[in-house]
Amino acid sequence: MEKKVYELIDSYRDAYTEMLQRWIRVPSVRSDAEDGAPFGRDVRKMLDTAMEDARSLGFPVRDFDGYACDVTLGDAEEKIAVLGHLDVVPVGDGWTKPPFEGLIENGRMYGRGTNDDKGPALASLFAMKAIKEAGIPLKKSIRLILGCDEESEWQDMAYYGAHEQIPDVGFSPDASFPLINTEKGMLVLAVFAPVSQSGLKILELSTGDRVNVIPGECRALVEGNEDTAAQVRAYAEKTGLPYTAEVTDKGVWLKAVGIPGHSAYPEGKRNAIGMMLLLLKELGADGPIATLADKVGMEHDGRSLGCACRDEISEELTCNMGILKLENGKWFCTLDMRCPVTADQEKLKESAIGNLQGFEVYIGTQKPPHHVPAESELVSSLLAAYEEETGLEGKPMSTGGGTYAKVLKQGVAFGALFPDEEDLAHQADEYEEIDRLMLAMKIYANALIRLAAE
CATH class of the missing domain: 3.30.70.360 (Alpha-Beta Plaits)
Incomplete structure (x- = not known):
């Protein structure tokens, strides 16, 4: 990956951290629908926040009636998709840290959504920003789709798919590294x-x-x-x-x-x-x-x-x-x-x-399983990005979790939890280390360049 991309990503640390704190402070748990807010007022607020921030980073943004938004880099007809989500599960029991403040202690940011999935989704957006500002020529567009109902019924993806063609190939930054190419039914x-x-x-x-x-x-x-x-x-x-x-x-x-x-x-x-x-x-x-x-x-x-x-x-x-x-x-x-x-x-x-x-x-709910062959170009490209940025061997894995990768004809789950990290998704005191999120940002940039660049 070009040195300029690394330098740009390193320079984003403070801006990324402040923006993620702003996202964590919105308690985007699904609630009763309101006009223009199919998943409740707080989820709508989170969607508006994400769209405003994406525009501030220089991207065109489209609102799909409160169900989802998309952010696009490039104008090529063929697109690589990145699918993240802005909704979170309820807080639950056992927290010792404030769940919606973005508290930072010892390099960790605590809060519901730091890992699942606001932290990784925002890291993907900043990876796109680095590619854009580095002037990397693209033969394919990159489209970040941010949904609002992943933790419930996936009505967001159904609505988005009814109003816009979902790209065939891409990944969801909503699970673990190295890469998940098999999701159970x-x-x-x-x-x-x-x-x-x-x-x-x-x-x-x-x-x-x-x-x-x-x-x-x-x-x-x-x-x-x-x-x-x-x-x-x-x-x-x-x-x-x-x-x-x-x-x-x-x-x-x-x-x-x-x-x-x-x-x-x-x-x-x-x-x-x-x-x-x-x-x-x-x-x-x-x-x-x-x-x-x-x-x-x-x-x-x-x-x-x-x-x-x-x-x-x-x-x-x-x-x-x-x-x-x-x-x-x-x-x-x-x-x-x-x-x-x-x-x-x-x-x-x-x-x-x-x-x-x-x-x-x-x-x-009934959903079929999802499997992308390990020998596919998508899997090999993403694993190569992971290996280059971490120095670790990458092998595909299976999961019982369900991610938006399922809505793609050829999609996988790709990060942002590293193999040596504790998985606190849906648990008390959910947190993510800022250093790890910055490393994930570099992996995502590397991967997107491999998939979309000339």
Whole structure:
């Protein structure tokens, strides 16, 4: 890569840092739609902020009615796409740093979106700025598409694709380095059942905001007394799991403390809903709660649902219960399955439904797997950029996560998390090191030059 590009990127550090702080300070969690703001007021504010900043960097910007925007470098008809997102998941439990301030400590910027995905998306924009200011001649245009609904239903990409042709080739800076060329399929089930009229009486329980988050805490109010609390303490001691019980005049408040994370990466995490299901069954809950305890519980591989499977390309299926709520005399929960490339999703649905007798089961989201061959020009070019900038060997990987790479005919996920970094996406105290984001910026510039330059 030309020396001038490196020098320009190094000179952007302060401007990039200040701009990212401004982005982090917008709490762009999806909320109720308003006029001109299909994903809520805060997401609209974030989109406006990003567009204003892109224009200030000298790029033409288009607003797709609040669903997304695009930023283009070059005027060639053939385009390379970079797809990022501006929305974030809810804050969740366990934060010790302010989630929406862009606090910097010891070279780290803390905040929801620093890693997923505002930090990498903005790094891609500054990589484009370096290419532009260095005067690198392009044979293909570069188009950065910034969506606003990646963490929910991807309505943004559907709307964008209905109004503008999405480029065939590109990457999403929304995962890990070296490169992810295989994404598992996604199958989300919405499950309903009437409350049991026998067994332990559960008065209140509402946990989880998103299907793709492993809950870190679950609380439930049940009928009971000090004897109930004693049972909870005994069960906590027997299992070694962190449960507590507080006796009140309304009943007994139970709490299960898990380890939160992204639903696609359950290893090392602990689902607090699964913990609560097992505790409720221990205390005498029957009917739907007992079934969910038996068929899901704290498993994350779908084994008791008859859905456990794996392949060599993408490894094991994962299953996460991200939401469990008691509403209007009915239980509602979600199951988020990330399915191996070779898995038959129809058979997985049949097996899950067959093991959830007495439940109404609906398909919430279903997405096919995505795979780009390792020998493709796209993969080899991006890995070459990664290797040149890091000095590390690059090999393609698979993931249970779902990125915008899926909307491209030939798309991969490319950074910005490095192999030795802890993945804090969707977790408390999410942060990214500014040095690493600047290195990612150089990798993105290198990659885009390889893909688009003459």
